[in-house]
Amino acid sequence: MAEIKPIRPWRFNDDLSKNIDNLTSPLFDVVSDKQRESLYQNQYNSIHLSVPKGPNAADNAKKLLEEWKTSGAVKQDDLYGIYVYYQYFTLPGSHKEYCRKGFICNLRAYDWEDKVLLRHENTMPGSVNDRIDILEKTQLNVSPTHGLYTDETFELEKYMDESMKFPIYETEDYQGVRDVLSVIHDAEVIKRFITLIDDKQIILADGHHRYEGSLMYRHKMMAENKNHTGKEGYNYHLMFLTNTEADDLRILPTHRLIRNIENFDPQELLKKLEPYFIFKPVDDPYNINEIILGKQWAFGLLFKDFAIKVRLKPEMINEIKWNFPQEIKELDLTVMHYFIIEKALGIEGKDQRASDKLIFDRSFGDCLAKVITEEVQMAIITNDISMEDVKKVCYSGYTMPQKSTYFYPKVICGYLFSSIKEDEFQSPPYTCF
Structure with a gap:
């Protein structure tokens, strides 16, 4: 099923890499304006490629990349490799250190109908177009998306653990996460990775916009290239793959914020x-995320002057009219978007994807602050989603609303870049790949 290839990435040269923590950046969809402006001050920070500045942003990124290549600021590795990437992190309320283990490689860009790569949420068109433009101009996958494979035997972890004895980079990122990168060059071991993934379906965990950008660019190039073979660089996409069976895979909730509703009245x-x-008033809104924790179909509603916990009456689950299979109807997110956002707030399901009345925030504290300061009219606090829920959605062929999951921690940008430019993508004669 899923075809992967080792990569020969571009990386910052040895002198610049001595301060690699100054060159990394958050992904384009999570970097704040303040972070962005700070990172722009470093002329070599990866933010210049991932979120380029200016009205001609993609052209600026292309020009800068060419300058970096010419000056030797970035150099392409001589050997193909599987790049092992570990992220060590903790979560609030726990002293346990988690380690999300995975590896970075090229994955063939499959169409959704191929059912090799499965998506679990929708994309927003504007973000996709932005990603296509940068990809087309730079011919570079600036950061890996995050995919999931399932292997109950954990065969690849032994090779990854061995590789991690000799790290290339180790930094602490903006999330407080310790990121470590190493590489596997052993051809026989690389072939084990290729073989194991070959019969797998991949679930796209994070990076739907970037992946869809690669997919659309591939279709564009296929139409233009009369000699298309399927081996060209534009057929591939950079991905970080982790095992769904690992205990250290964490999905955090993404809350909904409501604004711009005309004649908004909380009591109505x-x-x-x-x-x-079923309603239950909450005296202390600061605790509402803990009050709903682990309770099916329970949500916290935050208003400027009060907060309330709501929980769906069990018999109401059969009132959902959307054409979904039962297991999708029973998801917390479906309940929230159907009963609260469509039935009560009046934003129909077909309009929710593009609605400016609905925004997303992963921070409970931010949600509370925005409600209190009346930046928004209300917040809907929700529980996190389980890996089993994600699998249910993917295997059903349906998708969740956009911004439904937050796989934590986020991958960082800046450790490596993968070119799809033909003379940089194709295998040199001395390599078996």
């Missing part, structure tokens, strides 16, 4: 919700 909203939900 509650009247609309009353037929569907």
